[in-house]
Amino acid sequence: xxxxxxxxxxxxxxxxxxxxxxxxxxxxxxxxxxxxxxxxxxxxxxxxxxxxxxxxxxxxxxxxxxxxxxxxxxxxxxxxxxxxxxxxxxxxxxxxxxxxxxxxxxxxxxxxxxxxxxxxxxxxxxxxxxxxxxxxxxxxxxxxxxxxxxxxxxxxxxxxxxxxxxxxxxxxxxxxxxxxxxxxxxxxxxxxxxxxxxxxxxxxxxxxxxxxxxxxxxxxxxxxxxxxxxxxxxxxxxxxxxxxxxxxxxxxxxxxxxxxxxxxxxxxxxxxxxxxxxxxxxxxxxxxxxxxxxxxxxxxxxxxxxxxxxxxxxxxxxxxxxxxxxxxxxxxxxxxxxxxxxxxxxxxxxxxxxxxxxxxxxxxxxxxxxxxxxxxxxxxxxxxxxxxxxxxxxxxxxxxxxxxxxxxxxxxxxxxxxxxxxxxxxxxxxxxxxxxxxxxxxxxxxxxxxxxxxxxxxxxxxxxxxxxxxxxxxxxxx
Numbered sequence: 001x002x003x004x005x006x007x008x009x010x011x012x013x014x015x016x017x018x019x020x021x022x023x024x025x026x027x028x029x030x031x032x033x034x035x036x037x038x039x040x041x042x043x044x045x046x047x048x049x050x051x052x053x054x055x056x057x058x059x060x061x062x063x064x065x066x067x068x069x070x071x072x073x074x075x076x077x078x079x080x081x082x083x084x085x086x087x088x089x090x091x092x093x094x095x096x097x098x099x100x101x102x103x104x105x106x107x108x109x110x111x112x113x114x115x116x117x118x119x120x121x122x123x124x125x126x127x128x129x130x131x132x133x134x135x136x137x138x139x140x141x142x143x144x145x146x147x148x149x150x151x152x153x154x155x156x157x158x159x160x161x162x163x164x165x166x167x168x169x170x171x172x173x174x175x176x177x178x179x180x181x182x183x184x185x186x187x188x189x190x191x192x193x194x195x196x197x198x199x200x201x202x203x204x205x206x207x208x209x210x211x212x213x214x215x216x217x218x219x220x221x222x223x224x225x226x227x228x229x230x231x232x233x234x235x236x237x238x239x240x241x242x243x244x245x246x247x248x249x250x251x252x253x254x255x256x257x258x259x260x261x262x263x264x265x266x267x268x269x270x271x272x273x274x275x276x277x278x279x280x281x282x283x284x285x286x287x288x289x290x291x292x293x294x295x296x297x298x299x300x301x302x303x304x305x306x307x308x309x310x311x312x313x314x315x316x317x318x319x320x321x322x323x324x325x326x327x328x329x330x331x332x333x334x335x336x337x338x339x340x341x342x343x344x345x346x347x348x349x350x351x352x353x354x355x356x357x358x359x360x361x362x363x364x365x366x367x368x369x370x371x372x373x374x375x376x377x378x379x380x381x382x383x384x385x386x387x388x389x390x391x392x393x394x395x396x397x398x399x400x401x402x403x404x405x406x407x408x409x410x411x412x413x414x415x416x417x418x419x420x421x422x423x424x425x426x427x428x429x430x431x432x433x434x435x436x437x438x439x440x441x442x443x444x445x446x447x448x449x450x451x452x453x454x455x456x457x458x459x460x461x462x463x464x465x466x467x468x469x470x471x472x473x474x475x476x477x478x
Contacts, residue, residue: 042356049279051076051118055135059142061113062283064314065321066355068112070282071148072102074207074260075175076134077274078153078193079122083201092201092271094217095122095131096153097190098260100208101177103148105184109286109316115140119152121274124263131155131193131263134175137277147183151175153205153262153274156193174205174214175260190214191225193262204262204272217262285357287321288313292349292363301342301367308336309349309361323353341365371444372397376434384457388415389422391432391449405433408446427453 039048047068049060062068078095098119119135134152141147152175177187191205191214203217209227218225263272288310295306312321324333328348331337339347348362374395383389391404403419405411414432415421422432433446 040355045283045285045356047281047283049116049118049281051120051135051137051276051278054116054118054279055120057115057117057138057140059113060116062108062110063355064110064317064319065285065287065312065323065353065357066283067106067110067286067316068108068281068283069106070102070104071106071139071279072100072210072282073118073137073139073148073150073177073279074098074100074277075137075150075152075177075190076119076121076277077190077204077207077260077262078134078155078175079124079131079273080193080201080204080263080271081131081156081158081196082125082128082271083158083196084128090158091196092131092158093156093196094193094202094204094264095134095156095262095272095274096174096193097205097207097214097262098134098137098153098274098277099151099175099177099187099189100210100260101148101150101179101185101187102210103179103183103185104282110314110319111317113142114147115142115144116279118279119150119277121260121276122153122155122263124273125271128158130157131271132274134260134274135277136175137279139279146178146180148177148179148185148187150177150208150260150277151189152277153190153193153207153260155274156196156202156204156262156271158196175208177208186211188213190260191216191227191262193217194219201264201271204264204274206262207260207275217264283355285355286315287351287353287357287359288315290349290351290359290361292347292361294347294363294365296365297363298366298368299341300370302340304338304340305365306336306338307331307347307349307363309351311335312351312353312359321353321357323351323357326350326352339365341367343367369438369441369443372400372436374402374436374447376447376449382452382454383424384454385424385426387424389424389432389451391420391422391434393434396436399438401437402434403437403442405435405446408433408448422449422451424451427457429453 075098077098080094081092083090083092117138119137122132122134132155136152138149139147174190174192176189179185179187188208190207193205194202194217196202202219205217206214206225206227208214209229212227212229214227215225259275260277261275263274290309292309314321325335326333327337344366346362346364351359374393376393393402404414404422406414413419414423429450429452432449435442435446436444
């Protein structure tokens with residue numbers, strides 16, 4: 001009997017398992033040290049425990065940097081029976097499909113330990129005989145309590161012309177699934193191998209789907225069956241392969257069944273083996289953010305700065321999570337870098353680990369320009385309203401220009417067409433404000449230059465001299 005608290009998501013994409021491999025060591029306390037190869041689907045965040053590596057129950061713990069959010073498993077599929085053409089003739093029935101179980105909405109973090117077993121599919125039989133049973137798959141907690149359990153499919157049988165497909169119910173052709181009721185989950189059973197009839201091998205049952213029971217094998221030779229909720233191995237359970245009939249039958253897709261599908265039976269020729277079971281754990285990233293520190297965020301062109309970023313850690317345990325820190329602007333990899341910017345720039349570091357988890361941080365650095373020391377003077381020390389005064393400077397370093405403004409900060413150029421000119425607007429004393437310019441960027445404080453009212457504007461003669469004024473150096477007027 002299946003349990004269903006809430007229907008799991010019906011995943012319909014074919015899984016693309018990336019070639020990345022994570023080496024996992026057994027937990028401390030085991031008498032023998034082993035390593036296991038486990039594939040990682042970084043795009044979909046899935047860890048796959050294959051029957052080839054986890055056929056024996058093995059301890060495994062959640063690595064730093066991830067948390068497990070869903071677990072699912074299929075058992076191994078049953079094999080088809082091998083018939084014979086003489087003495088007396090008999091046909092082979094298809095093997096049963098395996099069960100499926102899942103729990104989800106989980107929050108298993110770093111160092112949570114499990115006991116994992118992915119069952120093998122039944123080995124094919126190569127001579128007259130009944131099909132072999134597959135192996136069960138499961139995930140238990142560290143205390144040995146089942147979290148998910150997927151029974152294997154059973155082997156098909158032969159018996160003269162009265163052939164049955166491996167039985168029924170819990171001890172029958174298909175495998176059932178179960179899960180720990182302390183969690184949200186679902187479980188489904190596989191499809192029964194079809195009873196054999198006549199001189200023809202019949203098909204194996206499909207494995208359970210991720211949201212439905214499996215499908216009974218076909219009575220027609222060569223016809224595959226799938227769970228009704230999908231036909232993509234790896235997301236909906238393995239298909240049950242059709243049997244092969246006829247005196248010259250050529251086997252029954254032996255060994256090709258996947259994710260717990262049943263193997264096809266045969267009349268003559270080789271019968272099909274069952275598909276391997278599997279355990280899959282879906283995960284999410286559980287790592288800290290990173291930040292960048294810079295020795296300075298405003299430097300002169302070409303000056304060296306030091307950049308460094310914080311270390312990524314597991315959010316639950318605080319343990320450092322190994323990964324690669326890659327910088328833009330050709331700085332390479334590493335947590336600390338030196339740079340010599342010549343223009344305003346943003347430096348970005350991207351952290352990536354073996355599970356496809358990423359974090360990114362950036363810092364902007366602007367180029368500052370040294371403030372030059374210079375003096376300024378006016379070509380006329382006095383002027384009448386409406387006249388234009390040429391403001392000149394002495395001691396401005398090479399590469400710098402200057403501009404004349406109407407006020408100490410902000411404001412506009414005094415003369416829009418020639419920024420070195422000052423337009424006198426009235427008969428009283430006015431002030432020009434001079435600022436150095438480097439590569440189009442104003443630098444330093446503005447220097448104050450008084451422009452006096454000429455006594456001649458009113459028809460009388462007056463001799464005036466000006467003392468020092470301004471914020472840098474000596475201002476000379478003549």
